[in-house]
Amino acid sequence: MKLNSPVALSVLATALSVCVAPPAWAALDIGEKAPDFTVPAALAGKQYSYSLAESLAKGPVVLYFFPAAFSVGCSAEAHEFAEAIDKYE
Known part of the structure; x- marks a missing residue:
């Protein structure tokens, strides 16, 4: 594979971004x-801005992570989590 091919450049860019990116998955x-954060979020198909500080002001918060929002597997996981929310309250 030539180093200047689109595939090689894409692989190199991905590898470099992983090396220099902050450890968001720590x-x-x-x-x-x-740490406090505000991020884009979605609930019941509607997008909104989620603030950890605002949620904590209302009571305890359960955080969970999935790597690919709006993908088939992660969307199913989020839906199942939402259906089981009573178990976390």
Whole structure:
């Protein structure tokens, strides 16, 4: 594969972004406070802005992560999580 081919450049760009990106996937220790954040979110097909600080003001928060929003597998996981929300309240 030539280094200047689109595939090689894409692989190189992906590898470099992983190397220099902050560890967004770093785990918190049990009981450790999560850093405050505001992110785009979706609920029942409607998009909105989610703020951890605003949610914590209302009570305890359960955070979970999935790597690919709006993909088939992750959308199914999020839907199942939403259906089981009573187990977390």
